Amino acid sequence: MSDVTTETVISLENVSVQLAGKAILREINFSVREGEFIAILGPNGAGKSTLLKLLLGLIKPSSGTIEILQRPPRRGNQAIGYAPQHRVLEADLALRARDVVGFGLDGHRWGPGWPSRKRDAQIEQALQEVDALRFANEPVGQLSGGEQQRLLIAQALLSNPRLLLLDEPLASLDISHGQEIVTLVERVCRTRKVAVLLVTHDINPLLPVVDRVIYIAHGHSAIGTPEEVITSETLSKLYGSPVEVVRALNRLFVVGAEM
Numbered sequence: 001m002s003d004v005t006t007e008t009v010i011s012l013e014n015v016s017v018q019l020a021g022k023a024i025l026r027e028i029n030f031s032v033r034e035g036e037f038i039a040i041l042g043p044n045g046a047g048k049s050t051l052l053k054l055l056l057g058l059i060k061p062s063s064g065t066i067e068i069l070q071r072p073p074r075r076g077n078q079a080i081g082y083a084p085q086h087r088v089l090e091a092d093l094a095l096r097a098r099d100v101v102g103f104g105l106d107g108h109r110w111g112p113g114w115p116s117r118k119r120d121a122q123i124e125q126a127l128q129e130v131d132a133l134r135f136a137n138e139p140v141g142q143l144s145g146g147e148q149q150r151l152l153i154a155q156a157l158l159s160n161p162r163l164l165l166l167d168e169p170l171a172s173l174d175i176s177h178g179q180e181i182v183t184l185v186e187r188v189c190r191t192r193k194v195a196v197l198l199v200t201h202d203i204n205p206l207l208p209v210v211d212r213v214i215y216i217a218h219g220h221s222a223i224g225t226p227e228e229v230i231t232s233e234t235l236s237k238l239y240g241s242p243v244e245v246v247r248a249l250n251r252l253f254v255v256g257a258e259m
């Protein structure tokens with residue numbers, strides 16, 4: 001992604017975050033260009049969701065500068081599509097899948113939204129893009145975790161975002177369903193040239209597709225290709241203690257650090 005003609009979508013300079021008097025992120029610096037696919041990694045409580053909340057304008061940094069498409073973050077930014085961490089929906093939730101996707105247009109109001117042909121066409125196109133048309137009329141509570149995840153991504157795509165934030169879309173999916181979501185997100189990223197930040201605890205399913213990774217631990221971060229960042233040297237520095245990265249069977253295993 002060294003093409004200097006592509007637009008900068010995110011820029012963070014010396015960004016620190018304190019919550020309830022506790023330093024969560026310290027002096028974070030990175031920028032993301034359009035069409036980049038980036039995984040965000042780090043142990044529980046490292047500040048991955050906090051980083052997404054900063055970009056969404058939900059929390060403010062205690063110092064430093066953040067720009068999204070050359071403007072400060074703001075709530076309700078239509079240039080950002082956001083799929084929050086997913087909890088499996090109630091099995092008896094009778095809403096149809098396509099109604100849930102429609103919340104992406106209706107600001108998450110609990111209800112079917114105003115009917116219009118344009119609205120229906122937008123929802124139909126988003127359902128098709130995530131390969132969800134076949135279960136579009138099913139009650140959402142009866143869908144599998146992978147199917148529900150597709151709907152969250154479709155919902156996030158409705159505003160034609162330039163930046164897609166996906167918080168742990170692979171959590172609680174088995175290997176093959178996780179792989180399907182990875183393939184889907186890669187296709188969306190490449191065809192729309194939308195920048196993607198995807199939070200994950202396991203980089204392995206993403207290794208063949210991501211451009212770069214942001215690794216956050218103990219308030220500090222490192223950004224680069226997986227080969228640059230997920231090394232014994234870089235992770236030992238981030239964690240402040242010896243960490244060993246083992247490569248085997250085209251997979252990476254991090255030993256000596258909590259993930």
Ligand SMILES: Nc1ncnc2c1ncn2[C@@H]1O[C@H](COP(=O)(O)OP(=O)(O)OP(=O)(O)O)[C@@H](O)[C@H]1O
Nearest residue numbers: 019020022024042043044045046047048049050051
């Ligand atoms: N509103 C808040 N007030 C005080 N502390 C907070 C607040 N929100 C989050 N934190 C703390 O900030 C730290 C980072 O939380 P965050 O949710 O960003 O971590 P994470 O990397 O997304 O973790 P996980 O992998 O468990 O989802 C945690 O220690 C958490 O307890």
